[in-house]
Amino acid sequence: MVNGMANEATLPPAGINAGLVHNVKDDVYGLTLGVMFIAIGLYMLKLAGMITGGVAGMALLFSYLVELPIGLLFILTNIPFMLFCYVRMGRAFTLKTLIVNIALAATSQIVPHLQTVTYIxxxxxxxxxxxxxxxxxxxxxxxxxxVGGTGVVTLWLQARFGINAGKTQMLLDLLLFALSSSLLPASLLLWSALSALAMNAMLMNWHKPGRYQG
Structure with missing residues (x-):
C-alpha cells in the first residue's frame, strides 16, 4: 500500500504536461497570471452576489455567511483538500498550490482597492x-x-484514470449548487450556474491530455 501511494504521488505533474519542462521564469509567470485571473473573477462574482463552482464557489458562499475576507476563506476551505493533495499529487504540486493560495488571499484583498465598480x-x-x-x-x-479544493480531486482523477477534469468538476458543482439552493435567491443561483458553466467550459475544451505542447 505504501509503495502504491508513493507511485501515485510521483506521477508526472498532474498527468498534464508529461515530457514538458517549465523553467522557474515560466512557472512564476504562469502562476502569477493564474492568480490574477482568479482574483478578478472572484471580485466580479462577489460584486454580483453569486457563487460559482469548485473551491471558488465554496469560498464565495461562505463569504456571504461569515464576515471574513474571501482570500482567507479560500485557505480555510482548502485545508482538507491540501492534505489529499500532499498524499496523491506529491510535494512539489502541494507546495505550489500552497503558494498560490497565499498569493490569491493577498491579491483578493488588493483587487477591490485598485478599481471601483458601481454596477455589473x-x-x-x-x-x-x-x-x-x-x-x-x-x-x-x-x-x-x-487552487486546491475539488480541483485537486479532479486533476488527480484525470491523471490517474483519464477522466476529464472539466466533466468531473461539473458533477461536483451540481452538488454544491444543490446545497446552496436554500441560501441564494433562484435568480442568482441561475446566474451562478452560468458562471460555473463558463468556468468549466475552459477546462473541458482546453484541459485535455496531449493538447498542450509547449
Missing part, C-alpha cells in the same frame, strides 16, 4: 467572471499547481 450586469459577471476563473485554473494546472 449579472450576465457579464457570470460569463466573464466564470471564464476568468477558468482561465486562471487552467494557467495554474499548466504549471503543476491548482
Amino acid at each position: 450586469h449579472p450576465l457579464f459577471a457570470a460569463l466573464v467572471g466564470g471564464t476568468f476563473i477558468g482561465m486562471g485554473v487552467l494557467s495554474l494546472a499548466r504549471h503543476n499547481a491548482s
Whole structure:
C-alpha cells in the first residue's frame, strides 16, 4: 500500500504536461497570471452576489455567511483538500498550490482597492467572471499547481484514470449548487450556474491530455 501511494504521488505533474519542462521564469509567470485571473473573477462574482463552482464557489458562499475576507476563506476551505493533495499529487504540486493560495488571499484583498465598480450586469459577471476563473485554473494546472479544493480531486482523477477534469468538476458543482439552493435567491443561483458553466467550459475544451505542447 505504501509503495502504491508513493507511485501515485510521483506521477508526472498532474498527468498534464508529461515530457514538458517549465523553467522557474515560466512557472512564476504562469502562476502569477493564474492568480490574477482568479482574483478578478472572484471580485466580479462577489460584486454580483453569486457563487460559482469548485473551491471558488465554496469560498464565495461562505463569504456571504461569515464576515471574513474571501482570500482567507479560500485557505480555510482548502485545508482538507491540501492534505489529499500532499498524499496523491506529491510535494512539489502541494507546495505550489500552497503558494498560490497565499498569493490569491493577498491579491483578493488588493483587487477591490485598485478599481471601483458601481454596477455589473449579472450576465457579464457570470460569463466573464466564470471564464476568468477558468482561465486562471487552467494557467495554474499548466504549471503543476491548482487552487486546491475539488480541483485537486479532479486533476488527480484525470491523471490517474483519464477522466476529464472539466466533466468531473461539473458533477461536483451540481452538488454544491444543490446545497446552496436554500441560501441564494433562484435568480442568482441561475446566474451562478452560468458562471460555473463558463468556468468549466475552459477546462473541458482546453484541459485535455496531449493538447498542450509547449
